Amino acid sequence: GQNIDQPTEMTATEGAIVQINCTYQTSGFNGLFWYQQHAGEAPTFLSYNVLDGLEEKGRFSSFLSRSKGYSYLLLKELQMKDSASYLCAALDSNYQLIWGAGTKLIIKP
Amino acid sequence: IAGITQAPTSQILAAGRRMTLRCTQDMRHNAMYWYRQDLGLGLRLIHYSNTAGTTGKGEVPDGYSVSRANTDDFPLTLASAVPSQTSVYFCASSDSGGAGDEQFFGPGTRLTVL
Numbered sequence: 001g002q003n004i005d006q007p008t009e010m011t012a013t014e015g016a017i018v019q020i021n022c023t024y025q026t027s028g029f030n031g032l033f034w035y036q037q038h039a040g041e042a043p044t045f046l047s048y049n050v051l052d053g054l055e056e057k058g059r060f061s062s063f064l065s066r067s068k069g070y071s072y073l074l075l076k077e078l079q080m081k082d083s084a085s086y087l088c089a090a091l092d093s094n095y096q097l098i099w100g101a102g103t104k105l106i107i108k109p
Numbered sequence: 110i111a112g113i114t115q116a117p118t119s120q121i122l123a124a125g126r127r128m129t130l131r132c133t134q135d136m137r138h139n140a141m142y143w144y145r146q147d148l149g150l151g152l153r154l155i156h157y158s159n160t161a162g163t164t165g166k167g168e169v170p171d172g173y174s175v176s177r178a179n180t181d182d183f184p185l186t187l188a189s190a191v192p193s194q195t196s197v198y199f200c201a202s203s204d205s206g207g208a209g210d211e212q213f214f215g216p217g218t219r220l221t222v223l
Contacts, residue, residue: 004151030208042199042214043152050209087151095206096167099151 002026004100006088011106012078020073020086020103028093032071034062035087037102043087046073075105083107111135113215115200121221122190130185130218132200138213140206141183142167143175145196146217152199158183159206190222 003025012018024032031050035043049055049064049071061074073086085102092098116131134141139160144152154167158177172194174186183202187194198218203210 033211042216044214045211048209048211089152091208095208096154096157097152097212099153101149101151 002090002092002098004088004090004098006086006100006103008101009104009106011108012075014078014080014107014109016078017074017076018078018105020075020088020105022071022073022088022100024069024071024088024090024098024100026090026092026098029066030091030093030095032062032064033089033091033097034071034073035089037085037087039084046086078107080107080109113200113202113213115198115215115218117218118216119219119221121223122187124190124192124222126190128187128190128220130187130198130200130220132183132185132215133181134183134200134202134213134215135181136202136204136213137180138202138204139180140203140210141177142201142203142212143173143183143185144199144201145169145194146199147196155185155198157206190220192222194220195222196220 006022034046037043047062054063087102088100089097113134142157143155156175158164200215201212203212
């Protein structure tokens with residue numbers, strides 16, 4: 001079956017760094033997405049990785065290891081506005097996104 | 110630029126009633142999607158359309174139908190609503206539905222079936 005695993009909830013301190021992990025098992029693989037979703041709002045795109053390695057975009061970076069079925073999202077210099085759920089999603093062989101349940105990130109002052 | 114709009118924002122519906130959730134995008138995207146989001150579960154794909162005139166079934170299509178008469182609109186119909194269809198419904202679109210295509214989401218419809 002197809003499966004995405006990520007932690008349910010994480011807590012971090014303002015100004016710190018946090019890493020949110022995601023493991024995936026899909027039938028075929030065409031890339032890994034990260035989305036941010038604030039409470040009561042729609043998901044918004046953060047990153048896409050299809051090749052192994054680290055992609056950096058400002059305070060956010062995303063890493064992919066295809067051989068390990070593993071990705072992480074790294075958030076630096078955390079701000080209170082980063083409090084949100086972070087959704088990991090893998091694109092399968094049919095180009096359909098398989099979504100994790102999301103990691104709720106709580107930022108404390 | 111509106112992006113993707115959904116209507117209604119929220120709805121309370123009696124079981125057995127028919128309901129259509131509306132979705133319109135103005136980005137001229139070819140691919141459109143309907144998802145439901147339930148607490149503790151990931152987004153689950155209900156139906157999708159890769160281009161106007163074609164539709165496909167996702168992971169949880171039972172009890173739902175869609176149509177794609179033109180590029181902009183992708184309505185989702187519940188023929189006879191049941192309480193298990195209580196959820197938040199998101200419509201999304203992407204340029205072509207291919208690898209690397211970012212999906213843009215509408216604001217969602219919160220549906221309660223009693």
